[in-house]
Amino acid sequence: MLVTGLEILKKAREEGYGVGAFNVNNMEFLQAVLEAAEEQRSPVILALSEGAMKYGGRALTLMAVELAKEARVPVAVHLDHGSSYESVLRALRAGFTSVMIDKSHEDFETNVRETRRVVEAAHAVGVTVEAELGRLAGIEEHVAVDEKDALLTNPEEARIFMERTGADYLAVAIGTSHGAYKGKGRPFIDHARLERIARLVPAPLVLHGASAVPPELVERFRASGGEIGEAAGIHPEDIKKAISLGIAKINTDTDLRLAFTALIREALNKNPKEFDPRKYLGPAREAVKEVVKSRMELFGSVGRA
Ligand SMILES: O=C(COP(=O)(O)O)N(O)CCCCOP(=O)(O)O
Ligand SMILES: [Ca+2]
Ligand code: NA
Numbered sequence: 001m002l003v004t005g006l007e008i009l010k011k012a013r014e015e016g017y018g019v020g021a022f023n024v025n026n027m028e029f030l031q032a033v034l035e036a037a038e039e040q041r042s043p044v045i046l047a048l049s050e051g052a053m054k055y056g057g058r059a060l061t062l063m064a065v066e067l068a069k070e071a072r073v074p075v076a077v078h079l080d081h082g083s084s085y086e087s088v089l090r091a092l093r094a095g096f097t098s099v100m101i102d103k104s105h106e107d108f109e110t111n112v113r114e115t116r117r118v119v120e121a122a123h124a125v126g127v128t129v130e131a132e133l134g135r136l137a138g139i140e141e142h143v144a145v146d147e148k149d150a151l152l153t154n155p156e157e158a159r160i161f162m163e164r165t166g167a168d169y170l171a172v173a174i175g176t177s178h179g180a181y182k183g184k185g186r187p188f189i190d191h192a193r194l195e196r197i198a199r200l201v202p203a204p205l206v207l208h209g210a211s212a213v214p215p216e217l218v219e220r221f222r223a224s225g226g227e228i229g230e231a232a233g234i235h236p237e238d239i240k241k242a243i244s245l246g247i248a249k250i251n252t253d254t255d256l257r258l259a260f261t262a263l264i265r266e267a268l269n270k271n272p273k274e275f276d277p278r279k280y281l282g283p284a285r286e287a288v289k290e291v292v293k294s295r296m297e298l299f300g301s302v303g304r305a
């Protein structure tokens with residue numbers, strides 16, 4: 001059933017588990033994520049970035065909203081990294097039940113003002129809002145404190161930000177970053193900072209840049225002809241710890257892209273004569289589904305629907 005992001009995330013934070021927000025760009029990703037959620041009896045968030053909205057258009061948003069309504073588990077349809085008020089309005093008009101307004105690159109007052117504006121519009125139509133405070137950036141552990149404070153989320157600021165904006169959940173910067181290169185070896189995650197934020201912000205917290213970029217997946221991508229450098233993701237133990245400290249929504253995109261692409265490369269390499277897209281998109285869809293199912297196990301959302 002189609003529900004708001006807050007309905008899913010409030011319960012997750014209260015009961016101490018995480019819910020995956022999986023980025024979808026086409027039919028196969030949508031099917032993979034929803035099938036995984038039903039098989040795992042897990043709530044799930046379908047995340048569409050502005051790039052996904054541009055790429056998939058009505059085909060994608062219609063599928064996402066309608067399939068969410070028909071799903072046998074709670075599903076929210078979420079705008080990921082909304083960059084403007086207008087972009088958020090478009091998502092609201094398309095029937096989304098969760099929207100992110102990402103003004104974390106602006107100064108504090110601008111972020112507050114722009115986020116408040118989106119909260120008023122979204123709440124007027126029963127949709128819940130994700131905001132962001134802090135700059136997503138891989139941080140070496142021994143980086144100077146003032147540099148960390150300049151980038152990562154300041155706990156006291158977060159409390160004031162949430163009170164002044166009325167946002168429903170908050171994306172925090174504690175050392176993660178988007179993509180396949182999150183740092184050298186095991187990225188430093190500032191759990192002490194997260195603990196302070198969680199004490200001051202009772203709202204569900206969101207972790208961006210949370211993909212694991214597992215070595216076996218990177219290897220399959222390389223072995224099938226893919227080119228990727230020294231990739232590193234977030235360690236599963238850091239994900240579990242972050243959830244125990246208050247993270248309720250965990251964004252995963254890179255792991256799905258790597259799985260989908262590696263399987264297509266393998267299928268094309270194996271059968272050069274093949275030109276039925278179902279023969280290589282099908283196995284790729286299955287691989288994405290398996291990644292989603294294992295992420296749900298890691299987050300503790302299995303059986304929570
Ligand atoms: O936090 C994340 C994903 O983190 P990850 O990269 O660790 O999976 N996200 O918010 C996903 C970002 C998706 C960007 O999509 P476009 O390419 O369409 O702009
Ligand atoms: Ca941001
Ligand atoms: Na988001």
Ligand SMILES: [Zn+2]
Nearest residue numbers: 178208209251
């Ligand atoms: Zn993100």
